[in-house]
Amino acid sequence: xxxxxxxxxxxxxxxxxxxxxxxxxxxxxxxxxxxxxxxxxxxxxxxxxxxxxxxxxxxxxxxxxxxxxxxxxxxxxxxxxxxxxxxxxxxxxxxxxxxxxxxxxxxxxxxxxxxxxxxxxxxxxxxxxxxxxxxxxxxxxxxxxxxxxxxxxxxxxxxxxxxxxxxxxxxxxxxxxxxxxxxxxxxxxxxxxxxxxxxxxxxxxxxxxxxxxxxxxxxxxxxxxxxxxxxxxxxxxxxxxxxxxxxxxxxxxxxxxxxxxxxxxxxxxxxxxxxxxxxxxxxxxxxxxxxxxxxxxxxxxxxxxxxxxxxxxxxxxxxxxxxxxxxxxxxxxxxxxxxxxxxxxxxxxxxxxxxxxxxxxxxxxxxxxxxxxxxxxxxxxxxxxxxxxxxxxxxxxxxxxxxxxxxxxxxxxxxxxxxxxxxxxxxxxxxxxxxxxxxxxxxxxxxxxxxxxxx
Amino acid sequence: xxxxxxxxxxxxxxxxxxxxxxxxxxxxxxxxxxxxxxxxxxxxxxxxxxxxxxxxxxxxxxxxxxxxxxxxxxxxxxxxxxxxxxxxxxxxxxxxxxxxxxxxxxxxxxxxxxxxxxxxxxxxxxxxxxxxxxxxxxxxxxxxxxxxxxxxxxxxxxxxxxxxxxxxxxxxxxxxxxxxxxxxxxxxxxxxxxxxxxxxxxxxxxxxxxxxxxxxxxxxxxxxxxxxxxxxxxxxxxxxxxxxxxxxxxxxxxxxxxxxxxxxxxxxxxxxxxxxxxxxxxxxxxxxxxxxxxxxxxxxxxxxx
Numbered sequence: 001x002x003x004x005x006x007x008x009x010x011x012x013x014x015x016x017x018x019x020x021x022x023x024x025x026x027x028x029x030x031x032x033x034x035x036x037x038x039x040x041x042x043x044x045x046x047x048x049x050x051x052x053x054x055x056x057x058x059x060x061x062x063x064x065x066x067x068x069x070x071x072x073x074x075x076x077x078x079x080x081x082x083x084x085x086x087x088x089x090x091x092x093x094x095x096x097x098x099x100x101x102x103x104x105x106x107x108x109x110x111x112x113x114x115x116x117x118x119x120x121x122x123x124x125x126x127x128x129x130x131x132x133x134x135x136x137x138x139x140x141x142x143x144x145x146x147x148x149x150x151x152x153x154x155x156x157x158x159x160x161x162x163x164x165x166x167x168x169x170x171x172x173x174x175x176x177x178x179x180x181x182x183x184x185x186x187x188x189x190x191x192x193x194x195x196x197x198x199x200x201x202x203x204x205x206x207x208x209x210x211x212x213x214x215x216x217x218x219x220x221x222x223x224x225x226x227x228x229x230x231x232x233x234x235x236x237x238x239x240x241x242x243x244x245x246x247x248x249x250x251x252x253x254x255x256x257x258x259x260x261x262x263x264x265x266x267x268x269x270x271x272x273x274x275x276x277x278x279x280x281x282x283x284x285x286x287x288x289x290x291x292x293x294x295x296x297x298x299x300x301x302x303x304x305x306x307x308x309x310x311x312x313x314x315x316x317x318x319x320x321x322x323x324x325x326x327x328x329x330x331x332x333x334x335x336x337x338x339x340x341x342x343x344x345x346x347x348x349x350x351x352x353x354x355x356x357x358x359x360x361x362x363x364x365x366x367x368x369x370x371x372x373x374x375x376x377x378x379x380x381x382x383x384x385x386x387x388x389x390x391x392x393x394x395x396x397x398x399x400x401x402x403x404x405x406x407x408x409x410x411x412x413x414x415x416x417x418x419x420x421x422x423x424x425x426x427x428x429x430x431x432x433x434x435x436x437x438x439x440x441x442x443x444x445x446x447x448x449x450x451x452x453x454x455x
Numbered sequence: 456x457x458x459x460x461x462x463x464x465x466x467x468x469x470x471x472x473x474x475x476x477x478x479x480x481x482x483x484x485x486x487x488x489x490x491x492x493x494x495x496x497x498x499x500x501x502x503x504x505x506x507x508x509x510x511x512x513x514x515x516x517x518x519x520x521x522x523x524x525x526x527x528x529x530x531x532x533x534x535x536x537x538x539x540x541x542x543x544x545x546x547x548x549x550x551x552x553x554x555x556x557x558x559x560x561x562x563x564x565x566x567x568x569x570x571x572x573x574x575x576x577x578x579x580x581x582x583x584x585x586x587x588x589x590x591x592x593x594x595x596x597x598x599x600x601x602x603x604x605x606x607x608x609x610x611x612x613x614x615x616x617x618x619x620x621x622x623x624x625x626x627x628x629x630x631x632x633x634x635x636x637x638x639x640x641x642x643x644x645x646x647x648x649x650x651x652x653x654x655x656x657x658x659x660x661x662x663x664x665x666x667x668x669x670x671x672x673x674x675x676x677x678x679x680x681x682x683x684x685x686x687x688x689x690x691x692x693x694x695x696x697x698x699x700x701x702x703x704x705x706x707x708x709x710x711x712x713x714x715x716x717x718x719x720x721x722x723x724x725x726x727x728x729x730x731x732x733x734x735x736x737x738x739x740x741x742x743x744x745x746x747x748x749x750x751x752x753x754x755x756x757x758x759x760x
Contacts, residue, residue: 419725
C-alpha cells in the first residue's frame with residue numbers, strides 16, 4: 001500500500017498512457033499569459049468551461065435533483081466563506097437540487113471523518129491526498145471515481161492525478177495546494193545588508209549576522225509537533241534528495257542510517273548556533289508568529305497559509321518576503337513541500353450523480369481561479385487552465401513549483417509517512433530540537449517504530 | 456365462588472412484592488449492563504486483536520500486552536506519571552480540609568467567600584487548563600515573571616520543560632479538586648455534633664487535639680468520599696493534559712488515559728487493539744482501588760448492625 005504513493009511531480013509526467021498536454025508547457029504558458037492581455041485568459045476560461053459542460057457528468061445541469069449533502073472541514077474564516085459560496089452557487093445552478101452544507105472544525109474532522117463515512121455517509125467530504133487516504137481506501141469507504149478522471153475536463157488536472165491514485169485507481173479530486181518556504185522580514189535583511197540565500201553556506205552566514213545583531217534567525221512553534229516535520233522534510237530532501245526522503249517515508253531505509261544522521265548534523269548546525277527561538281515547544285505555530293512580527297526573529301519556515309496571518313499581524317508586503325529553502329547538497333535536485341487538499345465521495349453516498357457533478361464543478365477552471373484567488377483561499381489552483389492570483393507570494397510559489405522543484409513534490413511529513421511513524425517521528429524531531437544530544441536515543445526509538453509499523 | 460378468587464389471581468399479583476423492585480431496577484440495570492459492563496468485556500476482547508476500527512480484526516493473542524509491558528517507553532512514562540498524579544492529587548484532601556475549617560465560621564458575607572472558593576470546581580476543566588497554561592507561559596506568563604523576580608528561570612517554561620511539566624499540570628488540577636474536597640468537608644462540618652465538641656471543651660481539649668481526636672473522626676464519611684473522588688479524578692486525568700500540553704513536550708506528560716486516547720482515537724491513532732490493551736491495564740489499576748472502596752463500604756455497612 002505504501003509503495004503506491006504520491007507522484008505529484010510537475011516535471012516527471014504522470015506515468016500513464018493518456019495523452020495530456022505537457023504540464024511544464026502549461027505552466028510556462030500560463031505565466032506568459034498572465035503577463036499578456038486578459039482577453040486571452042477570458043477566452044481560455046470560456047473554452048475550458050465549454051469542455052466541462054459537454055462532458056459526461058455535467059450535461060443537463062437541470063437534471064440533477066434530490067439533496068446533495070456536503071461535509072467540509074474548511075472551518076477557518078476565509079476557507080469557510082469560499083466553501084459556503086461554492087455550495088450556494090452550485091445550488092443556484094441546479095434548481096431541482098438542494099445542497100446541504102455542514103462545516104466541521106478542521107482539527108476535529110481528522111478524527112470525525114471515520115464516523116461520518118461509516119454511518120449515514122454524506123455525498124461529498126474533504127480530506128487530504130496521498131498516504132493519508134490509505135485507511136479509507138483500504139476499508140472501502142471512499143468511492144473509486146476513476147471514471148470521473150476519464151472525463152475530458154479532467155485532463156487539466158493531470159499533474160495531481162498521481163497524488164489521488166492508490167491501487168491504480170483515483171479516489172478523489174484536489175481543489176487547492178500551497179507552497180512551503182522561508183518567509184522572512186525583508187526590512188531587517190536590508191538593514192543588515194543581507195540577501196536571499198541560495199546555498200546552505202549563505203544561509204548560515206546570514207543567520208550568523210542575524211544572531212550577531214541580537215535577533216534569532218527562525219521562529220517556530222513546535223507544541224503541536226508538525227512544524228518540526230517541515231524542517232526535517234526540507235533538510236533531509238536537500239541533503240539526501242527526494243528519492244531518499246520518500247524511501248524513508250516508505251520504510252525502506254533505517255532511521256539509524258548514516259545519511260539520516262547527516263541530515264540531523266546539518267540541522268544541528270543551526271540549533272547549536274542558537275538560530276531558533278527559545279522555548280518553542282511551548283508555542284503553537286500562531287503563538288510563534290509575534291516573534292517575527294515584532295522583529296525578534298527574522299524568518300519562518302511555513303506554508304503559504306501563514307501570509308494571511310502575517311498581514312493580519314501588521315506586516316506589509318514591503319516588510320515580508322519569501323525565498324525557496326536553500327540548496328544544501330548541490331548534487332540533489334530541489335524538492336518542495338506542497339500539500340494538496342481534496343474532495344472525495346464516500347462509498348455510502350446517496351446522490352452520486354450530483355456528487356460527481358460537484359467535483360467537476362469544483363475543479364473547473366473558473367471555479368478554481370475564483371476559490372484560489374488572493375481574496376479567497378490565496379493558494380494555488382489545481383487546474384492548469386485556471387488563472388493564478390497576482391498576489392506576490394502565490395506568484396512566487398507558483399513559479400518555484402513550476403520551474404524549480406525538479407526533485408519532486410512532497411505532501412508533508414505527516415501525510416507522506418504513515419500515521420504511527422509520523423506521530424512518533426515528529427515527537428522525536430521536537431525532542432531533537434530541544435535536546436540535540438539525545439539524537440542516538442531518538443533515532444533508535446524511530447528505528448524500532450519503523451520495524452514495527454512497516455511489517 | 457369466593458374460593459375460586461385466589462386461583463384466578465394472576466402470577467404478577469401473587470409475586471408482586473418480589474417482582475416490583477426488580478421491575479423498577481430493570482431500566483437502570485439494562486443500561487448499566489449495555490453501556491458499562493458490556494464495553495468492559497468488549498475492551499478485553501479487542502485488546503487481543505489488531506484493529507484499525509474500520510476493517511477486519513486480526514487475532515494477535517497477547518502480542519499487544521507483550522509489547523506494552525515489555526519495554527514500551529511511552530507506557531512506562533505514562534505509568535509513572537499516573538503514580539505521580541495519584542500521590543500528589545491526594546494533597547487536595549488536606550488542602551480542602553484546611554480551607555473548609557477556615558471558612559466554617561459565621562462572619563458577614565461568608566456565603567460569598569464560600570462560593571468564591573468553590574468557583575474553580577464550577578468552571579470547566581478545559582477553561583482551568585487554558586488559564587493555567589497562560590499563567591505558565593515562558594517570558595510573558597505571570598508565573599515566569601514571579602519566579603524571574605527571585606532569580607529562578609525554568610528552561611522552556613513550566614510546561615515546556617519535561618522535568619516540570621507534569622507537576623505544573625497537577626498543580627492546575629489541584630485547584631478545582633481542592634474546591635471539591637472543601638465543599639465535601641463543609642457539609643461534613645455541619646453534621647459535627649455540637650454536644651461532643653462542648654464535652655471535649657469541658658475536658659480541656661483544644662487546638663490540634665480537638666481537631667485530631669474530636670472533629671476529624673466525625674468527618675470520616677466526608678474523608679472517605681473525598682478520597683474516592685480524588686483517586687478516581689487522578690486516574691482519569693485527561694482534560695488538563697490534552698489542553699495544556701497535549702502529552703508533550705516529547706510525550707513527557709502522558710498518563711495512561713491520554714496514551715490510550717492517543718493510540719486509539721487521536722489524529723494519528725486508530726490502533727484500537729493496542730489502545731484497548733492500555734485501557735485494560737488502566738482498568739486493572741482502578742480495580743485495586745475500587746475493590747478497596749467496596750470492601751471498606753461493606754465493612755461500614757455491616758459494622759454497626
